[in-house]
Amino acid sequence: MSTKMKIDKKIIILSAALIAFLVITSLIAFFAIQKVTNITYHITKVLMPSERYLSVIDKGQISLKEVERSLLLRRLDANIRKTIYDRREEISKHIDQAWKAYEPLEQSADEAIEWKQFIGKWNTWKEHHEKVVTLIKQKDEKLAQMKLLSEVEALKLKSEIDKLDDKAFNLSMEGMKYFAIAETSLEELLKIQGKNTKIAEDSSNTTSNSVYWLIFIFSISAIITSIFISISIIRSIVQALATSITSLSDCSTQVGSASQEVSSGSQQVSQASSEQASSIEETSAALEEMNGQINNNLENAKSALELSEKVVGISEEAKAAMEQLQRAMHEILKSNEKIEQLVKVIDNIGEKTEIMDEIVFQTKLLSFNASVEAERAGEHGRGFAVVAQEVGNLAQMSGKAAQEIAQIVKDSIRQAEAVSNENKSKVDEGYKLVEETSRVLQEIGKKAQIVQKAASQVLTASNEQASGIRQINSAVEQLDKAIQENASTSEETASAAEELNSQVDTLKQVVVDLSSLISKGDSIERQAASITKQVHLNTQVAAKLKLNKHEHNNVIPLKRLVVVAKEEEGAPKQGKASGDWESL
Amino acid sequence: MKNDLQMQVALGREELNKNGAKKNKYLIFDLAEEKYGIPLFSVKEVIGLVSIVSVPHVPPFFKGIINLRGKIISVIDLRLKLSLPSGQYLPKKTCIIITEIDGFTLGVVVDDVIEVANYDTAQIENNLDIQSKIAKEFITGVAKKDKGLTLLLNIGQTLNIDELKLLKEQPTSAS
Numbered sequence: 001m002s003t004k005m006k007i008d009k010k011i012i013i014l015s016a017a018l019i020a021f022l023v024i025t026s027l028i029a030f031f032a033i034q035k036v037t038n039i040t041y042h043i044t045k046v047l048m049p050s051e052r053y054l055s056v057i058d059k060g061q062i063s064l065k066e067v068e069r070s071l072l073l074r075r076l077d078a079n080i081r082k083t084i085y086d087r088r089e090e091i092s093k094h095i096d097q098a099w100k101a102y103e104p105l106e107q108s109a110d111e112a113i114e115w116k117q118f119i120g121k122w123n124t125w126k127e128h129h130e131k132v133v134t135l136i137k138q139k140d141e142k143l144a145q146m147k148l149l150s151e152v153e154a155l156k157l158k159s160e161i162d163k164l165d166d167k168a169f170n171l172s173m174e175g176m177k178y179f180a181i182a183e184t185s186l187e188e189l190l191k192i193q194g195k196n197t198k199i200a201e202d203s204s205n206t207t208s209n210s211v212y213w214l215i216f217i218f219s220i221s222a223i224i225t226s227i228f229i230s231i232s233i234i235r236s237i238v239q240a241l242a243t244s245i246t247s248l249s250d251c252s253t254q255v256g257s258a259s260q261e262v263s264s265g266s267q268q269v270s271q272a273s274s275e276q277a278s279s280i281e282e283t284s285a286a287l288e289e290m291n292g293q294i295n296n297n298l299e300n301a302k303s304a305l306e307l308s309e310k311v312v313g314i315s316e317e318a319k320a321a322m323e324q325l326q327r328a329m330h331e332i333l334k335s336n337e338k339i340e341q342l343v344k345v346i347d348n349i350g351e352k353t354e355i356m357d358e359i360v361f362q363t364k365l366l367s368f369n370a371s372v373e374a375e376r377a378g379e380h381g382r383g384f385a386v387v388a389q390e391v392g393n394l395a396q397m398s399g400k401a402a403q404e405i406a407q408i409v410k411d412s413i414r415q416a417e418a419v420s421n422e423n424k425s426k427v428d429e430g431y432k433l434v435e436e437t438s439r440v441l442q443e444i445g446k447k448a449q450i451v452q453k454a455a456s457q458v459l460t461a462s463n464e465q466a467s468g469i470r471q472i473n474s475a476v477e478q479l480d481k482a483i484q485e486n487a488s489t490s491e492e493t494a495s496a497a498e499e500l501n502s503q504v505d506t507l508k509q510v511v512v513d514l515s516s517l518i519s520k521g522d523s524i525e526r527q528a529a530s531i532t533k534q535v536h537l538n539t540q541v542a543a544k545l546k547l548n549k550h551e552h553n554n555v556i557p558l559k560r561l562v563v564v565a566k567e568e569e570g571a572p573k574q575g576k577a578s579g580d581w582e583s584l
Numbered sequence: 585m586k587n588d589l590q591m592q593v594a595l596g597r598e599e600l601n602k603n604g605a606k607k608n609k610y611l612i613f614d615l616a617e618e619k620y621g622i623p624l625f626s627v628k629e630v631i632g633l634v635s636i637v638s639v640p641h642v643p644p645f646f647k648g649i650i651n652l653r654g655k656i657i658s659v660i661d662l663r664l665k666l667s668l669p670s671g672q673y674l675p676k677k678t679c680i681i682i683t684e685i686d687g688f689t690l691g692v693v694v695d696d697v698i699e700v701a702n703y704d705t706a707q708i709e710n711n712l713d714i715q716s717k718i719a720k721e722f723i724t725g726v727a728k729k730d731k732g733l734t735l736l737l738n739i740g741q742t743l744n745i746d747e748l749k750l751l752k753e754q755p756t757s758a759s
Contacts, residue, residue, distance in 0.1 A: 361677075362632070365697070368700060371609070371611075372630070375624045385609075385700075388700070392699060392700065
């Protein structure tokens with residue numbers, strides 16, 4: 001992963017560097033060409049025309065000077081002079097044209113100064129020239145008149161003409177001074193022009209030279225950089241390829257061992273299939289058993305349903321009985337009230353015994369008093385004394401009896417109260433028990449209803465289970481088919497493992513080819529060594545596979561014998577393949 | 585029953601005649617859970633508890649006066665007189681014994697009157713050095729009957745003359 005990233009980065013860096021170099025070089029070339037173009041434009045459109053026009057003006061000036069000299073010739077024929085006039089006109093025209101073309105053109109500083117100087121001298125000369133030409137023209141007119149006149153008059157005119165000639169000559173001489181200056185100015189101008197042109201050419205040349213060098217340097221550095229980056233890219237690619245080759249050869253080894261594992265795996269699958277088949281048989285037996293149990297369940301659920309219905313009915317009856325019990329308890333409480341009334345009656349008895357007590361006390365006192373009276377009576381009272389004593393004894397006896405009654409009454413009241421209290425508490429307890437029992441009964445009723453529901457649910461569930469069992473049965477049949485298919489698939493897998501082995505050979509060849517691609521020399525030897533090692537390993541693997549196949553044959557059940565025979569046919573093929581590896 | 589009574593009365597007479605010995609009758613009463621007896625001849629009457637009007641400026645044992653059939657009678661508490669712890673008065677139990685000492689009628693409050701008992705002289709021990717809470721001069725003797733012992737009180741001795749005088753004057757001054 002990291003090497004791949006590196007390569008990507010390197011390629012990006014290379015492209016970026018190349019693009020940068022290209023852009024810089026293009027920019028330099030573009031600006032250089034623009035500059036050269038500007039210079040060329042200046043030369044072609046400004047400097048060269050200027051020179052040309054100036055030389056035209058120069059030539060024209062010289063021609064005009066010659067024209068003037070020709071006109072100054074005294075014995076020249078008038079007709080010839082006329083042609084000279086025409087020539088002067090023509091020359092002037094040329095000069096004016098050149099002048100007009102030159103003036104708008106760009107001028108350097110010293111050129112402009114020189115030009116002004118020139119114009120001044122030129123104009124002065126031109127005035128002189130014009131005057132000379134006018135004088136000559138007057139002379140021509142006089143000459144024409146002279147032909148018509150007499151000789152005397154002609155002679156007069158001739159002297160006038162001579163005077164005119166002298167005047168013209170003088171003027172021309174004066175003008176010549178200015179002419180000379182203008183001429184030198186013009187030459188100077190031409191020189192300046194030439195100098196400017198040369199400067200322009202030089203700058204153009206230096207620009208192109210420097211641009212050549214720059215482009216050359218940039219190109220060289222771009223080439224060097226790209227070479228370095230490319231080398232590193234190629235190196236990393238080669239490294240990656242080398243590691244890939246190593247892992248490929250590792251892979252082929254692993255695939256070889258894997259194919260062995262697959263072979264043994266297919267054997268195991270075949271074994272497992274036969275085990276599965278027996279398991280399936282057991283499963284179907286178990287299913288039948290289960291079916292019987294489910295039928296039992298159905299019966300049980302039905303009886304549970306009936307029973308729970310009965311329980312619901314019984315709980316209803318018990319509820320009614322509990323209500324009756326409650327009423328009975330209420331009656332008991334009422335009878336308790338009667339006991340309380342009885343206690344009151346006994347209480348009354350107690351009160352009455354107190355009255356008896358009082359009577360006894362009084363009787364006792366009376367008997368004492370009687371005894372006292374008898375004592376006072378002396379001998380006569382002796383018999384009475386006995387009576388009084390007897391009365392006293394009776395009073396004592398009745399007193400004791402009254403006390404006993406009081407005790408009995410007390411005990412009775414205590415017992416009655418105890419009984420009443422006990423009754424009350426018992427009845428209260430009974431009430432609580434009755435409530436608890438009725439609550440429990442209600443609960444039982446509810447629970448019985450729940451049981452009823454549950455039983456009906458169990459009933460439906462059992463029915464569903466029965467149908468489920470049928471589905472499982474069909475599924476088991478399908479499973480049986482699938483197991484048979486599995487067995488045949490395991491055979492196919494074994495042959496696929498063989499195929500895989502031959503593929504491993506091909507892979508080895510690919511590894512060798514790849515190795516020769518990326519390197520020559522000791523690396524190839526190394527690869528060859530590893531390949532032979534691999535081949536050795538593969539032959540070992542093949543041998544193991546063969547061995548496995550034999551073991552497989554022993555284990556495979558009888559009905560698979562046909563397939564085994566097919567495998568035996570495949571075995572020599574493999575032997576041939578291993579021979580091929582050794583020849584490698 | 586009637587025959588029995590007559591027989592007993594006849595028997596009593598016979599007994600007296602036969603032995604010739606004098607039988608002393610005593611009224612037996614309870615006082616602070618001990619039995620006491622006083623001679624029956626000193627007793628005038630026995631009554632139940634009646635309302636006693638208390639009198640100021642008298643000793644604590646002097647409970648006050650009662651109206652017995654139009655006669656004003658002074659009443660003392662025998663417990664307090666004999667320096668015994670005071671007890672509660674209970675109806676149908678506590679009795680007032682009306683005694684006559686030297687013609688002076690006096691009511692004595694006792695816890696309970698039990699019986700009228702006959703004691704032979706043989707039954708009475710006069711010179712016994714017995715330990716009792718009551719001063720010896722008040723006790724004339726001890727009567728034995730069955731298993732119990734009864735202290736015989738000299739009621740005349742229990743109240744000295746000055747006290748009796750004081751008590752005698754009291755009702756007149758009160759009236």
